[in-house]
Amino acid sequence: MTVSTRRAFLQTSGTGLALLAAGCAPKVSDFAQKTGRRVVVIGGGWGGATAAKYVRLADPSIEVVLLEPNKEFVSCPFSNLVLSGVRTIESMTFDYSRLRDHGVRVLHEMATAIEPEARRVKVGDGYLPYDRLIVSPGVEFQWEQVEGLAAAQDRVLHAWKAGPQTVELARQLQSMADGGVFVLTIPPAAYRCPPGPYERTCQVAWYLKTRKPKSKLIVLDANPNLVSKAALFRAAWANYPNIEYRASNKVVKVDPGAREVTTELGDKVKYDVLNLIPPQRAGTIAVQADLVGADKRWCEVNHLTYESVKYKNIHVIGDSTIGLPVPKSGNVANAMGKICAVAVVNLLNDKPVPPMAPGNTCYSWVSDREAIAVVNSYKIEGGKVVQIEQKLTPGQSEMWAQNAVGWANSIWHDMLG
Amino acid sequence: MPIILISLLLALGLTGPAAAGPLDGPGAPQALVCSACHGFAGQSQSNTMPILAGMAPWYFKKSIQDYAAGKRTSPEMEPYAKQVLQFGVDDMAAYFAGQKRTASPVKLDSAAVERGRAAAVQCTLCHGVSGKGDPAKGVPDLTGQPPGYLRHQMLLFKADRRSPGDAQLKVIKALMLTIPDEQLADLAQYWSSVR
Ligand SMILES: Cc1cc2nc3c(=O)[nH]c(=O)nc-3n(C[C@H](O)[C@H](O)[C@H](O)COP(=O)(O)OP(=O)(O)OC[C@H]3O[C@@H](n4cnc5c(N)ncnc54)[C@H](O)[C@@H]3O)c2cc1C
Numbered sequence: 001m002t003v004s005t006r007r008a009f010l011q012t013s014g015t016g017l018a019l020l021a022a023g024c025a026p027k028v029s030d031f032a033q034k035t036g037r038r039v040v041v042i043g044g045g046w047g048g049a050t051a052a053k054y055v056r057l058a059d060p061s062i063e064v065v066l067l068e069p070n071k072e073f074v075s076c077p078f079s080n081l082v083l084s085g086v087r088t089i090e091s092m093t094f095d096y097s098r099l100r101d102h103g104v105r106v107l108h109e110m111a112t113a114i115e116p117e118a119r120r121v122k123v124g125d126g127y128l129p130y131d132r133l134i135v136s137p138g139v140e141f142q143w144e145q146v147e148g149l150a151a152a153q154d155r156v157l158h159a160w161k162a163g164p165q166t167v168e169l170a171r172q173l174q175s176m177a178d179g180g181v182f183v184l185t186i187p188p189a190a191y192r193c194p195p196g197p198y199e200r201t202c203q204v205a206w207y208l209k210t211r212k213p214k215s216k217l218i219v220l221d222a223n224p225n226l227v228s229k230a231a232l233f234r235a236a237w238a239n240y241p242n243i244e245y246r247a248s249n250k251v252v253k254v255d256p257g258a259r260e261v262t263t264e265l266g267d268k269v270k271y272d273v274l275n276l277i278p279p280q281r282a283g284t285i286a287v288q289a290d291l292v293g294a295d296k297r298w299c300e301v302n303h304l305t306y307e308s309v310k311y312k313n314i315h316v317i318g319d320s321t322i323g324l325p326v327p328k329s330g331n332v333a334n335a336m337g338k339i340c341a342v343a344v345v346n347l348l349n350d351k352p353v354p355p356m357a358p359g360n361t362c363y364s365w366v367s368d369r370e371a372i373a374v375v376n377s378y379k380i381e382g383g384k385v386v387q388i389e390q391k392l393t394p395g396q397s398e399m400w401a402q403n404a405v406g407w408a409n410s411i412w413h414d415m416l417g
Numbered sequence: 418m419p420i421i422l423i424s425l426l427l428a429l430g431l432t433g434p435a436a437a438g439p440l441d442g443p444g445a446p447q448a449l450v451c452s453a454c455h456g457f458a459g460q461s462q463s464n465t466m467p468i469l470a471g472m473a474p475w476y477f478k479k480s481i482q483d484y485a486a487g488k489r490t491s492p493e494m495e496p497y498a499k500q501v502l503q504f505g506v507d508d509m510a511a512y513f514a515g516q517k518r519t520a521s522p523v524k525l526d527s528a529a530v531e532r533g534r535a536a537a538v539q540c541t542l543c544h545g546v547s548g549k550g551d552p553a554k555g556v557p558d559l560t561g562q563p564p565g566y567l568r569h570q571m572l573l574f575k576a577d578r579r580s581p582g583d584a585q586l587k588v589i590k591a592l593m594l595t596i597p598d599e600q601l602a603d604l605a606q607y608w609s610s611v612r
Contacts, residue, residue, distance in 0.1 A: 338449040377496035406465035
């Protein structure tokens with residue numbers, strides 16, 4: 001399947017407009033002056049792309065500028081299926097043309113600084129003034145937490161931001177000799193997508209079981225037990241005797257030359273292929289702009305508007321946030337994007353912000369055709385997001401995998417369609 | 418206009434640069450969370466998630482209550498149904514009822530649609546010739562829903578897994594038992610094709 005045909009489903013209309021926009025791509029200098037009201041969004045991922053689109057849907061009189069260095073959006077959800085070869089990366093890669101059709105001005109640039117007093121964002125040598133800013137930069141890795149990692153960033157793969165690393169890890173897995181050892185390391189919570197590493201465990205184990213039956217998967221988990229859906233994953237793992245799961249095994253050192261990682265307990269583990277998921281914090285721009293709390297890792301926000309508790313007119317959404325009883329998931333980032341957009345529009349129009357709560361559904365693929373899920377719903381109580389209920393699927397099935405496909409198609413469209 | 422009056426009007430939301438947008442109005446902001454699966458304004462884009470746009474309020478409410486009570490078992494919908502009850506089911510029912518319904522974009526198999534058309538007579542007794550249902554009998558609209566969703570619900574009726582033991586649904590379940598699974602798929606294709 002080619003990239004363009006797969007992408008086509010999001011571009012049901014407006015291709016002409018998109019071409020037009022591409023023909024005269026906007027520059028930072030076009031936005032040096034602000035005429036009407038303007039919202040700037042940093043990051044065109046799950047949170048930011050959604051927020052940008054929904055501000056335009058809620059009030060088309062507001063100018064929206066989206067800053068995102070990548071020309072294409074690659075979905076992390078479903079990207080574990082690229083490792084097992086069940087899906088192609090192209091099937092989860094989309095462009096930003098439909099957002100342009102909604103009137104979002106997409107600038108493929110990196111925000112380099114935020115000036116809260118001047119209410120402007122620095123991009124290279126230029127500045128973008130804003131009325132309100134929405135920050136959704138996802139996570140950054142804490143390379144320094146693992147000895148030897150900073151110097152080996154290009155060789156030790158995380159594949160925790162879907163894209164070239166995902167494809168390269170799949171290639172390494174495919175070219176590993178039968179009988180080889182694949183080592184997957186999981187950082188201490190909180191990290192992006194609590195069930196993600198365990199879904200990845202299933203996908204790698206399924207691939208090895210089907211294609212390289214003499215191989216082994218060693219999982220070194222910094223946490224004392226599976227962080228999410230433990231019983232469901234353990235039931236799924238009964239089908240994969242090739243998994244060796246070691247809890248409370250935090251990796252503190254990597255030596256790519258010796259192809260070896262070292263745990264906190266001093267155990268050395270040899271690998272043929274390594275996937276090291278490093279510890280995480282909020283995206284760099286959020287740290288630099290002092291939006292993070294005392295932990296220097298995550299940003300605290302108002303639960304109704306997602307406005308930073310530290311700086312006025314700056315809202316933070318997605319994985320970078322903390323303090324709400326929600327997981328760091330794409331589904332939550334999407335919900336926060338919509339709620340924050342409505343809040344920002346109401347605030348700009350001097351209207352009260354209605355109470356809105358997020359929701360979460362995380363499907364995880366446990367084989368090439370079966371999935372499990374966890375669902376959380378929330379309410380607002382005393383100005384805070386409070387969980388109503390968490391529900392798990394009673395087991396794994398093909399039906400939930402089909403619902404996962406339905407969810408992915410819907411939510412990709414909700415963000416970028 | 419005196420400044421005080423302007424700010425009063427603004428506070429009441431009576432003026433301001435934008436007229437009421439598609440995200441204003443009772444139920445609309447709280448329904449945003451549903452679009453992750455059901456599509457913007459309930460206009461589902463996928464095969465497994467039902468369309469909520471244009472749904473009759475009585476049936477929306479019944480569905481939400483059935484999910485919250487665990488009569489219709491769905492690990493996805495049970496928590497969201499409780500969230501709807503929390504924020505106000507009437508407002509959300511009215512919001513979705515007010516959205517224009519467009520038939521599912523899922524591609525249909527025309528041969529299956531034709532086979533389904535021939536078998537669909539047995540449904541019209543309750544769902545009507547138009548398939549639009551009958552509130553008086555508690556029968557919902559089937560038309561334009563995604564075929565994957567319709568087929569799955571028929572299989573649930575057949576296995577008595579949707580509202581098990583419900584006396585009101587005895588007849589439809591008995592009917593489903595007489596229909597082979599392949600024909601259920603054809604029926605789903607047909608009702609999805611009806612406008
Ligand atoms: C393997 C894997 C599987 C997952 N599976 C699921 C799943 O099944 N379901 C689910 O709900 N979630 C899943 N997730 C989690 C989900 O991907 C994240 O929670 C989600 O991406 C968070 O959205 P975000 O907007 O915070 O960050 P992102 O989506 O990462 O977006 C951040 C964007 O900001 C941009 N950016 C960063 N800094 C700047 C800057 N200074 N200027 C401009 N742009 C900037 C980045 O380029 C990036 O595009 C998974 C994650 C992984 C890794």
